[in-house]
Amino acid sequence: xxxxxxxxxxxxxxxxxxxxxxxxxxxxxxxxxxxxxxxxxxxxxxxxxxxxxxxxxxxxxxxxxxxxxxxxxxxxxxxxxxxxxxxxxxxxxxxxxxxxxxxxxxxxxxxxxxxxxxxxxxxxxxxxxxxxxxxxxxxxxxxxxxxxxxxxxxxxxxxxxxxxxxxxxxxxxxxxxxxxxxxxxxxxxxxxxxxxxxxxxxxxxxxxxxxxxxxxxxxxxxxxxxxxxxxxxxxxxxxxxxx
Numbered sequence: 001x002x003x004x005x006x007x008x009x010x011x012x013x014x015x016x017x018x019x020x021x022x023x024x025x026x027x028x029x030x031x032x033x034x035x036x037x038x039x040x041x042x043x044x045x046x047x048x049x050x051x052x053x054x055x056x057x058x059x060x061x062x063x064x065x066x067x068x069x070x071x072x073x074x075x076x077x078x079x080x081x082x083x084x085x086x087x088x089x090x091x092x093x094x095x096x097x098x099x100x101x102x103x104x105x106x107x108x109x110x111x112x113x114x115x116x117x118x119x120x121x122x123x124x125x126x127x128x129x130x131x132x133x134x135x136x137x138x139x140x141x142x143x144x145x146x147x148x149x150x151x152x153x154x155x156x157x158x159x160x161x162x163x164x165x166x167x168x169x170x171x172x173x174x175x176x177x178x179x180x181x182x183x184x185x186x187x188x189x190x191x192x193x194x195x196x197x198x199x200x201x202x203x204x205x206x207x208x209x210x211x212x213x214x215x216x217x218x219x220x221x222x223x224x225x226x227x228x229x230x231x232x233x234x235x236x237x238x239x240x241x242x243x
Contacts, residue, residue, distance in 0.1 A: 008221050038189035038196075044154040045187070045220045051132035051151065053226040055100055058088040061228050063242045065110065070237030082242070084207035093128035095144060100124050134164060134183060141178060142169040147185070158218075159187045159194050159241045168203065181204040194221040194228060211235055 002224050022030045060178040065080035092101035107121040126138035133151055137143040149164035163183040170176040181203045188196040217229040230243035 002077035021093060039191050040157050040189045041192050041195050041222075042156075043193065043195075043222050045197070045222070046224060047152050047155050047185070047197065048132055049224050050197050050199075050218050050220055050226050051128070052190045055089045055102060055128055055132050056098075058086040058102060063231070065108065065240060065242055067233075067238075069239070075237075076112050078112055078240070080108055080110035080111055081104060089128075092127060095178050097135065098130065099127045099135050100130060101133075102128075134166075136166065138172070140174045142174065143167065143181060144169070144174070155185070155187045155195075155197065157187050157189050159185075161185055172210070177206065179203065179211070180208075188217070190219055191221075194219055212238070 058076070060083065065078065065082060067078050068075050069078055070076075084104060085103055086104040089100035089102050092099045094101070096106060103123060103125050105121060105123050107119050109119045110117055120233050122140075124137065126137045126139075127135040129135060131151075133149040134145050136145055143166040146165045146167060150161065151163065152159070152161060161184060166181040166183070168178040168181055170178060181201055182203075184200045186200065188198055192198045197221050199216050199218065201214045202210055203214075205211055212233060212235040214231065214233045215232045219227045219229050219234045230241065232242070233240040
């Protein structure tokens with residue numbers, strides 16, 4: 001599964017906040033929430049179509065950033081902008097298996113307490129089978145999927161399931177295990193002819209404590225059209241929205 005989550009955004013947030021907090025200090029505030037009125041579609045939707053679109057075509061997405069992060073016991077409001085560009089798949093080999101590789105580049109600019117840091121860019125790679133099932137990632141860590149992932153052919157609003165579990169290593173030597181990550185999905189209501197497939201990735205440490213939960217929402221309609229909607233990243237002292 002290509003880019004079920006891109007941990008680059010989480011890493012950049014931590015890095016830039018550390019720089020900005022040391023320069024300015026200060027406290028947080030509040031924000032508003034949008035109200036949506038979804039419609040439950042009775043149609044079925046192709047899960048492989050969502051994955052195939054990401055892997056085969058890639059995409060470029062501009063997004064805004066809002067959220068909070070706790071540093072030194074103080075909550076800071078964070079805003080910003082960014083762009084992620086995912087290249088169409090190329091042929092590769094991952095863990096001795098023929099694979100499709102997608103390379104992504106993420107650039108973000110964050111503002112904390114009125115101070116804007118220079119843009120920062122990082123890259124990552126994701127690997128999948130030729131039928132678009134996830135194999136692994138290289139994203140500052142090195143992830144390898146355990147066993148055979150489960151990709152349902154079709155889903156309806158209300159469906160949920162686990163796709164697979166990754167082992168998280170520090171690097172491709174696989175000598176040090178950081179924990180695991182579980183990929184899952186929830187199909188959410190949208191319109192009478194579309195649904196939102198919420199692809200979820202939860203990262204756990206070696207004590208099975210959740211470190212980060214990332215959710216990327218993709219809209220798919222009955223014609224098979226797929227479009228990125230939003231991403232959220234939450235964890236201890238962390239709450240980001242990208243849309």
